[in-house]
Amino acid sequence: MHFSKPQVDLLIWILVVKLTPTYYKNIDHLLNDFGRFRELSSWRKEFKRDWLHAVNTPITAPLNPKYRPDPHRWVCTCPNLVKTRFLICKHLVQSVHPVTPTFFLEVQRNRTIPFWAHLLLVPLNSCPPPLATAAIPVPVPGPVNEEEIESGDEASDGVEDDLVDTFCQQLDTKTFQEHMLTHVKNTCDFCDGLEYQIQFNDYRMLTILERNGSSFLRLADNCLSRE
Structure with a gap:
């Protein structure tokens, strides 16, 4: 009597033993991200491409007096800044020290100025960033959705200056x-x-x-x- 419907019994066995544990495992990965690698957002590839394009775009000298790039606040009065998706322009990109490849993996987007935040975004008239081989302390990101623009950075300018001075002192004389x-x-x-x-x-x-x-x-x- 127990095997009167072997096909149904086999289906139930497959659902309970083979299929259900896989879904339980996937749900557990979605709800708990401890020790799990998070895939980077798709916009970072396009951001890197636009950034490198801005770096290689020549700037006519002398600079137009109407353009006032401010890398500390990451704002510029040039018309191209507001037209770009990532709020970058050649004046701002070329007014900071060259960045390392890890910059494109760790930089954070903010809703308010400065629109981009990272330890390597140091203006040219400030202390240079640490060497690329040095370990850069980066805060561990929390369980947030990177597809959305990340919340604004609450760190003040004074704290950022302290970080820059610390890196300068670490450089070998x-x-x-x-x-x-x-x-x-x-x-x-x-x-x-x-x-x-x-x-x-x-x-x-x-x-x-x-x-x-x-x-x-x-x-x-x-x-x-x-x-």
């Missing part, structure tokens, strides 16, 4: 001096070459210098204006 001396020597040699080019009145050289070296020229102007 000898390594810092070697790097600075190398940059100073290369800059002096390059300036000697530019001075030699003046006699030829080559406007192409001037155009290339202002286009490709606009970030360095702006940094030099900002530093000299504060003396």
Whole structure:
């Protein structure tokens, strides 16, 4: 009598023994994320592509006085900023130190200014970020949905400055001096070459210098204006 309907019995056995445990396991993974790898949001790939495009886009020098990029608050008065999906423009991207590949995996979006928050977003006129090989403390993300824009960062500017100063103190003094001396020597040699080019009145050289070296020229102007 118990085997009068073997097909139904087999179906029930498959549902109870084979199928149900799999669904229980999937539900447990959805409700409990301890020790489980979270897949990154799809927008990060497009964000990285747009960021690299902005980095490689030349900026015409001198900079239009109407454009006032502020990397601390991550705002700019150029018209392209409000048109982009990720609220980035070439003026803001090129006004901060180069970022490492991990930046694109860890950067956070905010609903209020600054719209992007990360320890590597350090303006050029501030202390440089730590070396790429150094371990960067990153807060462990909570169980939030990354498809939505993450909540605003509550950290104040003073706290961010303290973090930057801490990283500066951790840099090796000898390594810092070697790097600075190398940059100073290369800059002096390059300036000697530019001075030699003046006699030829080559406007192409001037155009290339202002286009490709606009970030360095702006940094030099900002530093000299504060003396």
